[in-house]
Amino acid sequence: MMSTSRKRTLDDDLYDESPKHLRGGGGGGYGDDGDDLFNDDDLFEDNLVDHDGPPEPADDVEEDIAFGDITDAHRSRWTRPAVPSSVWKTSENDLNLQWLDIDMIGGSPLAANPNKNKKVLGASSGTVPIIRLYGVNETGNSVAVFIHGFTAYGYFALPRGYEVDGSDGNLGKIRSILEENLRAKLGSQFDKGDNTSNGETPMACLGVTCLSNKQSIMGYDPSHTKFLKVYVAMPGMIPKLKTIMEEGITLPGITNANGQEVRESMIFQPYECNVPYVMRYMIDRDVTGASWLSLPKGTYHLRKNESEKGTHCQIEADICFNEIIPRKPEGEWAKVAPLRILSFDIECQGRKGYFPEAEHDPVIQIANSLSVYGESKGPIVQNVFTLGGCLPIVGAQVISSNTEEDMLLKWRTFLHASDADIFTGYNVQNFDIPYLLDRAAALWKKKDSKLRIFTQWGRVKNCQTRKRETMFQSSAYGRRTNTETTIEGRVIFDMLPYMQRNHKLSSYSLNSVCAEFLSQQKEDVHHSIISDLQNGSDADRHRLAVYCLKDAILPQRLMDKLSVLINYVEMARVTGVPVSFLISRGQQIKVFSMILRKCRDVNLLVPTLKKSGSGGDEGYEGATVLDPIKSYYEIPIATLDFASLYPSIMQAYNLCYSTMLSPQEAAKTDPSMFKRSENGHNFVHSNVKKGILPIILEELLAARKRAKKDMKNAPTEFEKAVQNGRQLALKVSANSVYGFTGAGVGQLPCVPIASSVTSYGRFLLEKTKSYVEEHYTQAHGYEHNAQVVYGDTDSVMVKFGTKTVADTFPLAIEAAKKCSDLFPNPIELEFEKVYYPYLLMNKKRYAGLMWTQIEKYDYMDTKGLETVRRDNCALVREVIQTSLDKIIIERNVPGAIEYVKSQIADLLQNKMDISRLVITKSLNKGAEYALGLGGKAEDYKVKQAHVELAARMRKRDPGSAPQMGDRVPYVIITAAKGAANFEKAEDPIYVLENNIPIDSKWYLTNQLSNPLTRIFEPIIDNVEKSLLQGDHTRKIFIPTPTAKKGSLMMFAHKKATCMGCKASIGVDEGNLCKYCLPKEAEIYLGKLAVLKEAELRYAHLWSEAQRIHGTLHTDIMCTGDGCACQFYRRKKVQADIRLAQEQVDRFGR
């Protein structure tokens, strides 16, 4: 087999001139076959490569099943608008679409280029990669574009000084050597797929060219300037090729620096071999994420017959990759297409005592809310699929089924008809979607019903939805197991992880998130109740359906309210990665994409580094924190911030891979050309060679400035929030550039850059401190000596000594300007705010009233306080918050002390609402063991209070006990001396019902003491004595528990005591002792008042709860501890009423 590879013109972008002999071959699916070099990298794994199993058996190809109750009226509301006839005139009209999802399959090459004037590109036989793009056109029709002819390739560098004979003949020889090696590596995989269509033998290595116009990004004077560019048949072959080149190979026509031909095996450094195939295409063709693309008239072909089509999209086009015109997201093309978003939620009927398992427990309802982006009237369809009858719901379709199979299949019919671009919901990714898939599989195994087609959710015909478990580990989020699902052509956008990533909240339950952002509540129904409702009447199921529907609607509203979609589209366009990457992958891919794009513009190439494994975590010194001078400052403290410190350092000092000089190079270079960083690395000046990273940062920060400006000019609060989100996203992206260089296990870690950045940061902070303290002194004519009281990473807090905010502002503005002048552009010290008063407790722990204008303060700003953390009870959060409010805003320290004392007194006298004492923790991995659900003893070494409690509750009543993954609420009760904490945790409801005493001392010493000490330490002396002890702790209440088994209360009798003075009296003496008898009326009225007050409190709470849940006629099912309907408080008042009633009743006798 002999083939020549044509020498390409220097511009390797002229794909049109692709080599005649490029031929492909072999079967698809190489990417799947455990190539460790590719797969070990979770972040960059090329999982977009086709990993379809064998095609489904033909008998499964049964599209939709007709159901009597799904009428045309239903369908017409569900489906997309009809395709306008103009679309079909491909020679007259361009086809424009905004794309969202992208993937790749192996397929046969095109027989002819749809653009009649041009030839087919790429290999002409065997299996070739085809890119599938899914999007929506302006009229809201779904479009799938099959992009042909884009060939995968990698670069391999020749060592410095080496040359290669670039003649056609020699490159042809190189190609055949590589071909041989590749085939040897691929082994039988390759031969098996020999399906030659035109008698030609398929090839693995399609061609080789030689380039000398590109350079490596590494270093100011890179050692690699000559490259071989090798094309292969399928993207999955790239890693194999990389291995061959890294292991060393003898290639003909290569001469070393002395001009002698190299005859032995040599190693070629791979470049850009780790770029996923679809990203490669996007970068080379300048296609950015979620952008608009145009298919110019006459260049594409539409598949008109259903039999011809491979997807369920309304429009399907074939085109060669170089015909597509990417549109820059500006002006007209900044718009967003009418994308369809489907938000859904399922309910399952669990068995008593178990969390629903797909193997056993049926899905009983599926609620959906379908909306179209840009449609102002809200969702276009809301419906519920129910198992069993259900009363009608206002504003929603109810579709009932008698069997679960029917319901699931009807839902799938809906799914296909509605053809959503984006799936959303709350925790759908890890619960709803996997549950439906598993459930269908379980049913299908049991009954062999029609359910095999149920899991075809994607746009590609006859293609099952696949899921796989992934482990996600990050220092910020900890270790999590996720389920990743691939639904061809649709993007899954789960709102739960989004909220977890982007907002710091104390609770991420849908209920509390909605209360926070939408001021809307939903009932928290425990899953044990769901089963009862399902087994009830049509009205009960209606109740459930309304609840379920709300769960489907809320994530959608959340998405709209937080402008999630527009922010992500924006981010995808800025960083150039597909939207799905933003959701499922980390920060690195964004930076990597930006670097690759920029490098392409300036003819630089990025090396593919070997994974360094553990060797990568070469530590370096991080940011600096100046020692705080702890105190309560009752004079203004000005805060001077470096704006985007790390990005601006990289810009100012031109820190980049491509500007770095090694020490040896530096010694030979003119010293005026470079600067030595604070920790001894050398980078050339920007006028010598501008770095890639500074360019990227410049663009990002310019975009951020525009967004900030838009934010200032935004007409509404809402619009402001949108722009704020945008500018924050840009800020995060800019900051992640620094992270990219410092990440130990990254794509291109470079510790010299990262450590230089932090060392410059430390230098700037110290410099600012010393400048301010030297310049603003009485010696220089200022009234006071300035003092830097605290500084952290990019900000310093300065005490200028001035007494008013108005006096401080001019000084601070001046100081910021003077400091900025000391530093190179664009490093800028900004004066943003004054804290007055300012309570500095410790490193990263402070509170202050923030002033950004002289006239009035903005709000109280706190850092590192217990106000958000959830492992504290609400009491701690409230006490801390209120004390700070009093100290900082009202500037009333005695008031704060009084308040704290009154709270402690209430706590000791059992007047505290129990909901404020509830602590919640979730049952995570390891707890199975304690609950007797399997698991290993090693995973549960230390007994945890909430886990032990859950185990105890399980013994009492398995039905209502918390399940794995649930959050367990508990309070700490009194117990024998020396009892461990886990013995003292108890279910709040059980506590209320049995009147068990709360261990108020525990709350005082373990919960309140530390945070209170921290706050008051800088303000008053001896916090312990003055706050935590004293007269207010001397009145306590010891409740009498109700009798229960094992308790002495089974045998004890209450002794009659006087209701007035507590003295014991004889049984027959009535209620009062002889000393109190004269005051009988007074005492009675007192007790009556207590009862009335409790009743009133209950009435208030009840009507408030009714308002929150919007129900007047039904019981309130909500038992959520985070819900504003105050479940525990209602319970507590009920107990209070009972007690008060008993007291009053005693007088009647």
Next chain:
Amino acid sequence: MFEARLTQGKVFKQLIEALKDLVQEANIDCTDDEMSIQAMDNSHVALVAVCLRSGGFDHFRCDRPISLGFNATNMGKILKCAGNDDIITLKAEDEGDSLALVFESPSQDRIADFELKLMDIDSEQLGIPDTEYKCTIQMPSGEFQRIIRDMQVLGDTLAISCTKEGVKFHVEGDLGVGNVLIRQNNTAEKEEDRVLIEMEEPVELTFALRYLNFFTKATSLGPTVILSMSPDVPVVVEYPIGETGHIKYYLAPKIDEDED
């Protein structure tokens, strides 16, 4: 006005010592004929009842019944300042918020007075009604203390069974098994060394050793201890305090958790 003078001051001292592990806060209830304390422990398994009759004091005056709430730990701190031979006088005003404690040395050459801030404890008074017990065992308090201490080494649940043979204490644990049998002995020279068992029918009950151990803190209050048991009701562990009164502990029998 409440005033009580106790020549044997150490009795009061030991009393407080004997209950401070079981209860943190309690009321001293004073009436014109006695001074008493009743409190349940935090886990509601045990109850302690103290009674000191007015006759046992040199001087006792109580104008109207009052409750004096105290913190046992703090009270203990103050009582540490009293010598074992000191005479202790307690004084409180009807509407006051403190308790005065006066310690006089026997020779009257040292008089110390302290004031303890009182607590306002809002709780119900609880008591166990007197009943006829099927078994009553009187034994030296030191012997009882020793048994409890020894048994605790092996486990945390103690079975006490009273039969014709005598009283058997039985414990099982990871280490092994332990048994102590105490036989009737009414011939000992000293009255307090005798073991007297009155039994209508055999009784066997199990208890948490942790609490019994707390009870033995009262050993120094008297040479004998009286255990009273009936099936399925709390055991009473009584330490008579001479002629002046007693301290009684009630402990609910352990119920097998599997029975629920």
